[in-house]
């Protein structure tokens with residue numbers, strides 16, 4: 001059993017940061033297409049997010065894409081050092097300056113570094129993330145400049161030539177839906193991901209900023225208004 005596990009880990013090429021949302025689901029599918037699912041591992045973080053259902057979707061998708069490994073890791077210290085509407089069950093979601101109050105300060109910095117540490121231990125030299133700066137809602141850690149800087153930081157911190165792959169950095173949500181469709185995954189991703197800040201899977205509540213962005217992209221891609229799926 002142990003020998004099998006070691007053999008499996010030796011073949012891993014990429015670690016995907018997977019939240020259970022639309023972007024990271026597509027990112028995992030793309031990594032699996034590029035390298036073969038047997039060479040892709042996914043990591044999901046429990047960081048105190050208000051909707052733990054996300055993790056359930058991440059598990060489902062990792063299985064659905066036949067990824068070699070999926071790990072759920074706790075990074076649950078955020079609520080003791082910062083505050084965010086995403087960390088609190090009852091907070092009202094609103095804009096606060098440049099960002100919505102759903103920003104979790106520094107979240108992707110921790111996620112990418114932790115994923116890189118795991119990647120090194122697996123001998124995998126790629127970390128994939130679904131972040132996008134096109135539709136980035138004002139989150140500073142979704143910008144290209146941050147991803148490049150964090151890649152450099154991880155390389156130095158780990159003395160390991162890890163590469164950060166962020167295929168949607170400059171893609172819009174509409175372009176992501178188009179890609180999902182071209183991979184035969186539009187319905188799967190639409191129905192089995194959770195992006196809604198109110199914790200409603202699939203098409204979501206339709207009212208929060210995440211649902212509005214997702215819906216706008218879908219309608220832009222499909223060329224018109226789309227009825228919500230239950």
Ligand code: ZN
Pocket residue numbers: 195196197198199200204205206207208209210211
């Ligand atoms: Zn919503």
